[in-house]
Amino acid sequence: MIKNKKYVMVYAIDRCVDCKACMVACKAQWQVPENHFRTHIDEKYSPGKYAPNRKYFLPSQCNHCDEAPCVSVCPTKASHKREDGIVYVDRDICIGCKYCIVSCPYDARFFNEEVGVAEKCTFCLPWIQQGHQPACATTCLSNTRIFGDINDPNSEVSKFLAEAKRNKSKIWKLREDLGTEPNIYYVQS
Amino acid sequence: MASIKMSRRGFLNTAAISAAAMSVPFTLKRSAASDNNAKEDKKLHISQNWCEMCFWGCGVTAYNREGRVFKLEGQPKCPKNYGKLCARGNSGIYQLYDPDRLKKPLIRTGKRGEGKFREATYEEAISYVADKTNKAIKEYGKGTVSLIAHGSGEHAFINLMSIIGSPNTAIPAYSQCTGSREIGWFLTYGRPYTGNEPIDAANSKCLMFFGRNVLEAVMVGETQRVTEGMAKGAKLIYVDPRYSKTAAKADIWAKIKPGTDLALMLGMINYIINAKLYNIDFVDKYCSGFDELKQSVKKNTPEWAEKETNVPAETIKNICQELSNAAPSCAIGPGRRLTRYGDDTQHVRAIGILNALMGNWYTPGGFYKISKMDIVTPHICEIEHTEVKGGEKIERVDGAGSEYRLAPKNLGLENKLMKGILQGEPYPVKVMFAYGTNLFQHYPDYEECKQIIDKLDLMVTCDVYLTETALYSDVIFPESTYLERKDPIGVMTGKYPYVKYREPATAPLYNTIGAYELVEKIAKKMGYKNHFKTIDDVNKEILDQLGISIDVLKKDGVYVKPTFEGIYPQAEGKDLKFNTPSGKVELYSVFCEKLGFDPIPKYTRHKMPKDDEFRLLFGRQSYHTHARTQNNRWLLALHDFEIKAWIPAKKAARLGIMTGNKVRIVKGDKKSRELTAYVTDEIHEDAIFIPHGYGRITKFMELAYAMDGASDANLCSNGTDPISGASAFHQAFVKIEKV
Numbered sequence: 001m002i003k004n005k006k007y008v009m010v011y012a013i014d015r016c017v018d019c020k021a022c023m024v025a026c027k028a029q030w031q032v033p034e035n036h037f038r039t040h041i042d043e044k045y046s047p048g049k050y051a052p053n054r055k056y057f058l059p060s061q062c063n064h065c066d067e068a069p070c071v072s073v074c075p076t077k078a079s080h081k082r083e084d085g086i087v088y089v090d091r092d093i094c095i096g097c098k099y100c101i102v103s104c105p106y107d108a109r110f111f112n113e114e115v116g117v118a119e120k121c122t123f124c125l126p127w128i129q130q131g132h133q134p135a136c137a138t139t140c141l142s143n144t145r146i147f148g149d150i151n152d153p154n155s156e157v158s159k160f161l162a163e164a165k166r167n168k169s170k171i172w173k174l175r176e177d178l179g180t181e182p183n184i185y186y187v188q189s
Numbered sequence: 190m191a192s193i194k195m196s197r198r199g200f201l202n203t204a205a206i207s208a209a210a211m212s213v214p215f216t217l218k219r220s221a222a223s224d225n226n227a228k229e230d231k232k233l234h235i236s237q238n239w240c241e242m243c244f245w246g247c248g249v250t251a252y253n254r255e256g257r258v259f260k261l262e263g264q265p266k267c268p269k270n271y272g273k274l275c276a277r278g279n280s281g282i283y284q285l286y287d288p289d290r291l292k293k294p295l296i297r298t299g300k301r302g303e304g305k306f307r308e309a310t311y312e313e314a315i316s317y318v319a320d321k322t323n324k325a326i327k328e329y330g331k332g333t334v335s336l337i338a339h340g341s342g343e344h345a346f347i348n349l350m351s352i353i354g355s356p357n358t359a360i361p362a363y364s365q366c367t368g369s370r371e372i373g374w375f376l377t378y379g380r381p382y383t384g385n386e387p388i389d390a391a392n393s394k395c396l397m398f399f400g401r402n403v404l405e406a407v408m409v410g411e412t413q414r415v416t417e418g419m420a421k422g423a424k425l426i427y428v429d430p431r432y433s434k435t436a437a438k439a440d441i442w443a444k445i446k447p448g449t450d451l452a453l454m455l456g457m458i459n460y461i462i463n464a465k466l467y468n469i470d471f472v473d474k475y476c477s478g479f480d481e482l483k484q485s486v487k488k489n490t491p492e493w494a495e496k497e498t499n500v501p502a503e504t505i506k507n508i509c510q511e512l513s514n515a516a517p518s519c520a521i522g523p524g525r526r527l528t529r530y531g532d533d534t535q536h537v538r539a540i541g542i543l544n545a546l547m548g549n550w551y552t553p554g555g556f557y558k559i560s561k562m563d564i565v566t567p568h569i570c571e572i573e574h575t576e577v578k579g580g581e582k583i584e585r586v587d588g589a590g591s592e593y594r595l596a597p598k599n600l601g602l603e604n605k606l607m608k609g610i611l612q613g614e615p616y617p618v619k620v621m622f623a624y625g626t627n628l629f630q631h632y633p634d635y636e637e638c639k640q641i642i643d644k645l646d647l648m649v650t651c652d653v654y655l656t657e658t659a660l661y662s663d664v665i666f667p668e669s670t671y672l673e674r675k676d677p678i679g680v681m682t683g684k685y686p687y688v689k690y691r692e693p694a695t696a697p698l699y700n701t702i703g704a705y706e707l708v709e710k711i712a713k714k715m716g717y718k719n720h721f722k723t724i725d726d727v728n729k730e731i732l733d734q735l736g737i738s739i740d741v742l743k744k745d746g747v748y749v750k751p752t753f754e755g756i757y758p759q760a761e762g763k764d765l766k767f768n769t770p771s772g773k774v775e776l777y778s779v780f781c782e783k784l785g786f787d788p789i790p791k792y793t794r795h796k797m798p799k800d801d802e803f804r805l806l807f808g809r810q811s812y813h814t815h816a817r818t819q820n821n822r823w824l825l826a827l828h829d830f831e832i833k834a835w836i837p838a839k840k841a842a843r844l845g846i847m848t849g850n851k852v853r854i855v856k857g858d859k860k861s862r863e864l865t866a867y868v869t870d871e872i873h874e875d876a877i878f879i880p881h882g883y884g885r886i887t888k889f890m891e892l893a894y895a896m897d898g899a900s901d902a903n904l905c906s907n908g909t910d911p912i913s914g915a916s917a918f919h920q921a922f923v924k925i926e927k928v
Contacts, residue, residue, distance in 0.1 A: 015416050017404040018434055019811045020827045024279035027823055028260055035826050055437040138262065141273045141409055142416035 006085040018057040022136035029135040062121040063182030070100035237746035241671035242277035243814040251694030264746040268685040270409040276812040291667030292699035319714035340625035342704025359601035368915030373537025379768030390414035393554035395515035397426040432871030454539035456494025466513035471548025478777020516547040518554030531917035535790040593914030629657035630816035633907035655889035690742035807901035816882040819893035832898035833867040835878035851928040861899030
């Protein structure tokens with residue numbers, strides 16, 4: 001039986017140098033309103049040896065959750081989970097009520113004031129259906145971002161995650177305690 | 190500030206605006222947010238280019254639909270970026286459609302700097318320039334014309350200087366950037382380092398940089414290679430007074446007292462020699478002056494270096510051990526903008542020596558050999574008479590090749606040219622062309638820059654924006670951006686030499702032209718009868734030599750040399766030759782001795798800041814280039830429209846400054862515009878750091894002006910390295926005050 005595709009993204013965060021190319025590539029691709037971005041990179045700190053605290057860089061975007069709060073609170077079903085795993089906002093149905101924006105525990109959504117709809121990452125749907133990679137992954141200088149179908153054992157993401165498990169790398173997702181079943185994997189060696 | 194800044198989270202709290210937005214009718218929703226990429230691709234126009242958001246020149250594919258360029262992507266085959274683009278590269282679209290761009294030729298009507306211009310036709314503006322230039326040449330001679338240029342069109346203007354017969358061309362990339370590096374490397378290895386950044390980082394086991402913020406300066410290919418090397422396990426050692434992004438990724442960060450790098454290097458050399466960590470075979474076979482070196486650094490123990498640099502002796506020893514363990518698959522980078530303390534050439538000499546001790550020349554993971562395309566780059570202009578072709582020899586104003594014997598004449602010394610203009614020595618320079626470069630943001634001191642321009646009868650700028658330099662110009666020519674131009678095929682050297690192709694992604698949006706077209710018209714109007722080939726003709730000559738069709742370049746954007754020469758001659762067992770007086774790597778430089786400089790680098794303590802002062806450090810942000818991109822809203826949004834001054838915590842506490850406070854930088858009677866304090870232990874207590882490119886005075890770049898901030902150029906020092914003649918910027922001491 002052929003399983004449905006399930007799109008996910010992996011961040012190999014050791015590689016991220018906070019160049020923010022992903023943020024601008026995405027902005028250009030989808031004409032994201034001037035002061036908004038669909039993906040971010042934040043500076044974080046952990047205890048370090050040579051610095052007072054060791055700085056690292058953490059990318060983030062919509063987690064395309066399996067149990068997405070934004071989908072369950074949407075009164076018009078504009079926000080919906082597709083069969084390929086992508087959480088998508090149908091702009092024709094969105095009434096701009098912003099429940100989804102408030103409900104997202106990852107702060108991944110914003111209000112597009114130019115159009116009057118909630119907006120967020122779509123994994124570059126429909127660009128990816130033409131065989132492209134998402135804009136952020138295409139441009140990522142350091143190859144931090146790996147995108148693909150986790151149901152396909154031969155996809156780059158599946159192989160990368162398998163190898164990360166073998167190498168006993170740290171693998172996690174954000175706020176798994178909330179039960180949202182996010183689909184962005186963070187990997188650190 | 191408040192008018193241009195609106196943060197993501199801040200916006201969500203603005204209920205009034207949200208309510209207004211909710212009333213947007215449904216019809217607008219669909220049209221305004223249509224998915225560009227979802228539509229049928231019949232009307233898609235794809236073109237090839239190289240990026241000019243910085244000078245690294247990444248291959249770019251531009252997508253245009255229905256007349257609008259909507260997406261830029263890296264060319265997968267281009268050796269400069271292999272399919273990737275940085276934030277600036279991706280934001281080239283904003284620059285193309287920036288409402289603040291220059292749109293027509295302008296002629297000044299008010300006083301210089303007052304900002305009053307009238308629009309002119311090309312015919313009128315070119316006549317104005319030709320007449321004034323000819324008049325100045327008649328009165329003062331050919332040398333009275335000067336050029337400062339940077340970017341793809343610089344060769345057009347260099348042609349103009351050759352046609353006129355003036356030697357006074359200066360490319361700021363030498364004196365204001367890499368000059369000392371090139372000379373220091375040349376003195377040691379007999380060849381310049383070159384902007385290819387030939388470290389084989391992807392295969393390296395240990396990489397070390399001194400204040401070369403390699404992961405934040407972001408030259409795509411270099412960043413790729415370094416991150417690739419690190420992903421494969423390379424150690425990164427980084428020396429900087431500041432905890433930059435490179436420091437954040439480093440295995441060892443040495444928080445050095447600014448101005449003492451040379452002491453650290455001598456301490457390392459001392460330890461490497463005494464602990465016998467060096468590559469004995471390489472030193473015996475290929476280096477000259479080892480015994481003199483050993484003798485010279487005898488007192489520079491790691492313990493001595495610790496006192497000078499604040500880097501613990503244990504850390505210094507540890508660094509040497511790491512390098513030695515990885516050798517020869519290791520590299521110590523010689524920096525890029527090396528305009529720091531006036532001993533920069535010796536600084537690079539010491540780095541050259543450290544590398545030689547590791548024996549990493551032309552080895553995998555060390556330095557690779559740069560190769561060239563086997564073609565002759567044709568000249569676009571067949572020049573009838575030039576200084577070179579039997580014209581009379583005219584003395585250079587900047588002293589390149591004479592007073593500064595090692596400074597190359599083709600690059601010149603901008604700093605000395607400017608001083609010469611100010612002093613009227615050795616003869617008056619009355620005309621200046623500035624192409625793609627903004628003197629005010631890289632020549633120390635605004636007032637002096639104004640005085641220099643006031644010495645001129647004619648100041649001409651060709652640029653995309655009305656920069657500070659344009660503001661003080663008499664005539665401004667609006668240049669087409671790289672996405673609107675055709676330029677001659679570029680012939681590139683490197684690990685993988687290639688040619689690159691540029692075709693317009695769109696017709697020019699405004700009444701703008703490219704530099705080649707402009708220069709041809711100016712030369713003609715001045716009365717010269719030189720033949721300019723068309724860009725197509727030049728391209729054809731190159732394609733014929735390569736034996737390929739234009740379709741290859743239209744498809745891939747680049748053509749990479751197919752035959753691959755050995756790039757690791759040492760590892761391949763070939764005998765190495767060095768173009769130095771001794772024919773070896775000169776640990777002891779015979780050339781330096783001849784010229785009266787230390788043949789082996791010696792450390793002299795620089796002047797240090799007083800207790801209430803800071804040394805002013807400045808540098809790059811990942812997402813801006815020089816002073817060129819600060820009007821780009823997409824990029825400004827990346828740092829939330831904020832400019833941070835890094836201030837050491839202890840001293841900030843004394844001054845009552847906390848993170849988020851507005852501060853000014855003060856130097857004598859100069860006060861900068863406002864910055865936001867970032868109070869931190871992540872910078873040495875002697876220094877403050879500001880990002881480059883702000884504190885603007887031209888209101889014609891509206892966003893850049895609104896950003897406030899401090900201009901490092903107005904506050905830094907204007908010293909000179911006596912060997913290379915290049916500038917020294919980091920000898921300035923400043924104070925900070927709370928607004």
